[in-house]
Amino acid sequence: MPGYHPYSEAEAIELARSFPDVFSPEAELSCREIGDGNLNLVFHITEPATGKGLIIKQALPYVKVFGESWPLSIDRARIEGEALRIQHALAPELVPQVFLTDHEQAITVMEDLSDHVILRKGLMDRTVYPRFAGDISTFLAQTLFFTSDLGMSQQEKKLRQQAFVNVELCQITEDLIFDEPYREHERNNYEDAIADEAAALRADGALLTEIALLREKFLTRGEALLHGDLHTGSIFALPESTKVIDPEFAFYGPMGFDIGAVIANLLLNYAGQEHWSADDASRKDYREFLLETVRGTWTQFSAKFRTLWDEHGQDPVFSNAPGYQDLYLDRLLQDTIGFAGAKMVRRVVGFAHVADLDAIPDDAVRERAKRLALSIGKELIRQNRSFRSIEQAIDIALTAAAR
Amino acid sequence: MPGYHPYSEAEAIELARSFPDVFSPEAELSCREIGDGNLNLVFHITEPATGKGLIIKQALPYVKVFGESWPLSIDRARIEGEALRIQHALAPELVPQVFLTDHEQAITVMEDLSDHVILRKGLMDRTVYPRFAGDISTFLAQTLFFTSDLGMSQQEKKLRQQAFVNVELCQITEDLIFDEPYREHERNNYEDAIADEAAALRADGALLTEIALLREKFLTRGEALLHGDLHTGSIFALPESTKVIDPEFAFYGPMGFDIGAVIANLLLNYAGQEHWSADDASRKDYREFLLETVRGTWTQFSAKFRTLWDEHGQDPVFSNAPGYQDLYLDRLLQDTIGFAGAKMVRRVVGFAHVADLDAIPDDAVRERAKRLALSIGKELIRQNRSFRSIEQAIDIALTAAAR
Numbered sequence: 005m006p007g008y009h010p011y012s013e014a015e016a017i018e019l020a021r022s023f024p025d026v027f028s029p030e031a032e033l034s035c036r037e038i039g040d041g042n043l044n045l046v047f048h049i050t051e052p053a054t055g056k057g058l059i060i061k062q063a064l065p066y067v068k069v070f071g072e073s074w075p076l077s078i079d080r081a082r083i084e085g086e087a088l089r090i091q092h093a094l095a096p097e098l099v100p101q102v103f104l105t106d107h108e109q110a111i112t113v114m115e116d117l118s119d120h121v122i123l124r125k126g127l128m129d130r131t132v133y134p135r136f137a138g139d140i141s142t143f144l145a146q147t148l149f150f151t152s153d154l155g156m157s158q159q160e161k162k163l164r165q166q167a168f169v170n171v172e173l174c175q176i177t178e179d180l181i182f183d184e185p186y187r188e189h190e191r192n193n194y195e196d197a198i199a200d201e202a203a204a205l206r207a208d209g210a211l212l213t214e215i216a217l218l219r220e221k222f223l224t225r226g227e228a229l230l231h232g233d234l235h236t237g238s239i240f241a242l243p244e245s246t247k248v249i250d251p252e253f254a255f256y257g258p259m260g261f262d263i264g265a266v267i268a269n270l271l272l273n274y275a276g277q278e279h280w281s282a283d284d285a286s287r288k289d290y291r292e293f294l295l296e297t298v299r300g301t302w303t304q305f306s307a308k309f310r311t312l313w314d315e316h317g318q319d320p321v322f323s324n325a326p327g328y329q330d331l332y333l334d335r336l337l338q339d340t341i342g343f344a345g346a347k348m349v350r351r352v353v354g355f356a357h358v359a360d361l362d363a364i365p366d367d368a369v370r371e372r373a374k375r376l377a378l379s380i381g382k383e384l385i386r387q388n389r390s391f392r393s394i395e396q397a398i399d400i401a402l403t404a405a406a407r
Numbered sequence: 408m409p410g411y412h413p414y415s416e417a418e419a420i421e422l423a424r425s426f427p428d429v430f431s432p433e434a435e436l437s438c439r440e441i442g443d444g445n446l447n448l449v450f451h452i453t454e455p456a457t458g459k460g461l462i463i464k465q466a467l468p469y470v471k472v473f474g475e476s477w478p479l480s481i482d483r484a485r486i487e488g489e490a491l492r493i494q495h496a497l498a499p500e501l502v503p504q505v506f507l508t509d510h511e512q513a514i515t516v517m518e519d520l521s522d523h524v525i526l527r528k529g530l531m532d533r534t535v536y537p538r539f540a541g542d543i544s545t546f547l548a549q550t551l552f553f554t555s556d557l558g559m560s561q562q563e564k565k566l567r568q569q570a571f572v573n574v575e576l577c578q579i580t581e582d583l584i585f586d587e588p589y590r591e592h593e594r595n596n597y598e599d600a601i602a603d604e605a606a607a608l609r610a611d612g613a614l615l616t617e618i619a620l621l622r623e624k625f626l627t628r629g630e631a632l633l634h635g636d637l638h639t640g641s642i643f644a645l646p647e648s649t650k651v652i653d654p655e656f657a658f659y660g661p662m663g664f665d666i667g668a669v670i671a672n673l674l675l676n677y678a679g680q681e682h683w684s685a686d687d688a689s690r691k692d693y694r695e696f697l698l699e700t701v702r703g704t705w706t707q708f709s710a711k712f713r714t715l716w717d718e719h720g721q722d723p724v725f726s727n728a729p730g731y732q733d734l735y736l737d738r739l740l741q742d743t744i745g746f747a748g749a750k751m752v753r754r755v756v757g758f759a760h761v762a763d764l765d766a767i768p769d770d771a772v773r774e775r776a777k778r779l780a781l782s783i784g785k786e787l788i789r790q791n792r793s794f795r796s797i798e799q800a801i802d803i804a805l806t807a808a809a810r
Contacts, residue, residue: 153626158581159574166572171562178561183724209729216728220735223556227627321586325619326612332623 016047057116080252081110087254094146120240127273137300139246145308148259151229165256173253181350182219191355197371202353214385218342226256234265260339268347275377276360302394342388348381379404419450419463460519483655484513490657497549523643530676540703542649548711551662554632573658584753585622594758600774605756617788621745629659637668663742671750678780679763705797745791751784782807
């Protein structure tokens with residue numbers, strides 16, 4: 005990393021001044037580092053007089069987890085910056101605009117979205133996002149279709165796949181999602197109260213076989229440029245706006261992994277709604293909103309994806325084969341469901357958790373919510389290859405919650 | 408291509424002299440250019456006094472086909488040289504040794520195999536190769552297993568996949584095998600006598616759908632480092648020896664594509680045996696040898712692949728999932744059969760043909776052989792996703808030939 009150094013707040017302000025479209029030359033700027041400090045520096049530069057702002061994100065050459073520092077290539081900043089540019093071009097309203105990428109300094113300068121709320125927090129506060137299913141299905145359809153062999157030059161796609169080889173961050177996914185939760189591992193992290201569930205996972209042969217099939221898909225299927233980490237912590241939202249951020253896990257993988265991430269995190273929040281008392285009418289309402297959003301994410305995605313295929317399909321073989329589009333979408337739903345289930349399970353017994361469940365203060369309720377999340381997740385995994393309709397996922401969630 | 412120039416025979420001899428392990432310093436060397444002149448220069452350097460020799464292969468920056476020259480990157484020489492090294496390390500008896508690769512000059516210097524015969528020619532001469540099924544199944548099991556996520560570091564595999572992105576040569580396959588034969592295209596090449604068959608292909612919806620599924624697999628599944636062009640013209644053979652050459656189409660793709668190429672070319676020769684009269688007892692014997700070789704290629708491959716997996720599996724998730732290995736091999740057989748069928752069809756109606764069929768002098772017999780090849784190929788494609796055993800392929804071939 006010749007020349008690389010972590011920026012100070014003063015350096016971040018100096019860099020911000022080089023964007024005259026945002027800040028006037030004599031602007032009084034203030035800077036706050038708002039990253040979690042584990043992976044990246046995130047400088048939020050604002051001009052209090054005008055309310056204008058910029059985000060400067062810089063990758064750190066290590067990741068702090070598990071009490072220690074691991075080296076992690078700052079090349080992920082190049083991947084994130086390039087993925088943001090591609091995704092912004094394909095879904096301009098749904099991805100922050102990038103103003104500058106500096107690969108040597110591992111810096112991305114982008115649009116300030118600090119008026120938005122992290123979707124996970126919004127869902128935990130039971131905010132209703134009427135636009136979300138529509139927006140995220142547009143993001144998914146646009147970014148997955150137009151980076152795949154269906155929607156772009158198949159020669160350029162190979163070069164793009166080559167540029168987005170993302171060894172280290174894929175390994176994190178391979179380990180944390182498709183391996184460790186299903187065996188004894190020091191990084192696994194679950195409460196004693198559900199140790200029986202963790203042990204049952206390790207002994208569930210049918211489940212292990214489905215996980216092996218999903219791991220294989222993750223390792224081998226270069227279908228489209230994925231976001232790669234599309235949970236509700238990677239989405240900024242307002243009731244009237246959705247912005248997808250942080251694609252540092254981007255790589256060419258199976259489309260269902262991104263769609264499944266969205267559905268998994270909606271259902272994790274659904275499980276976390278145990279937190280509210282069962283006779284609270286709005287618990288029922290909010291769960292209905294969540295399931296409606298699961299349904300809408302898939303049905304709107306698949307409708308938009310089919311329309312893009314019909315209108316912009318690049319490959320006559322794929323466009324002219326009778327029934328091929330139906331087979332493709334059926335298989336994609338099955339992948340989506342399998343990946344959604346795997347992403348739910350790992351958030352309960354694996355290394356990295358979600359606040360939707362972990363922040364529930366009452367021990368018994370939290371345990372119930374986690375068992376519910378596991379129950380839904382396992383059922384999605386078990387049934388994934390026989391899915392024919394998203395309604396089966398709705399039924400699984402309703403049935404599990406009614407127990 | 409700074410510094411690149413096509414070598415003269417004198418330059419080839421001079422380069423050959425730099426291998427003192429092969430030629431003594433004062434050796435009298437002779438040189439013959441034996442390439443077909445379309446894609447590569449191939450210099451065969453020999454020392455008549457000792458019988459020793461060397462092959463110097465140099466890629467040309469164009470390909471001569473269809474009466475014109477197309478530019479074609481000499482980077483394919485790097486890919487071929489690196490693939491040969493990897494394959495030689497994994498199957499030393501079955502791949503020529505590489506002595507030098509020079510990426511700037513697009514040159515690979517390798518072991519002289521001129522005592523061997525191109526397998527296609529050997530099969531056309533009805534030579535029996537008792538070792539072939541054993542040898543090719545070893546080559547396939549070793550090279551496919553140890554370059555896949557099952558048999559090597561999954562991180563190094565990603566970097567290797569990146570190094571073997573092979574845009575131009577993959578496009579040749581995508582066009583000639585998975586596209587043009589199924590529509591009207593100026594490069595298609597079939598005799599008037601079978602124009603009805605070519606027209607029927609274009610109207611066969613079920614077949615077009617299977618071809619779309621196979622094309623998708625070819626475009627997206629990075630399972631292992633394939634040879635990429637494993638027909639019987641890429642294999643040098645003697646009854647007691649097998650050598651796989653010319654992996655310039657190497658890339659990370661679906662394993663079944665290589666296995667299917669072998670089976671397709673055995674079955675193309677099987678169809679070409681129409682050439683010999685039906686009451687010729689050795690026609691029946693030779694077809695039995697060919698079908699036994701088809702059977703042995705798959706059964707020995709799958710047994711060897713399973714043994715490698717059991718003994719050298721790198722991934723505990725794949726090794727511990729009950730029944731996953733069976734599912735994997737079932738699916739791999741289906742891919743193999745589908746790709747075999749596609750490779751047969753294109754050799755009859757597409758751009759590039761095989762001498763096993765085209766060299767049959769009698770018009771009526773040649774037509775019958777081509778119809779037989781098409782009949783077997785189409786049936787393999789149609790049934791590929793329901794295959795459970797290689798015996799189904801044997802039955803298809805026997806039934807078609809008995810008609």
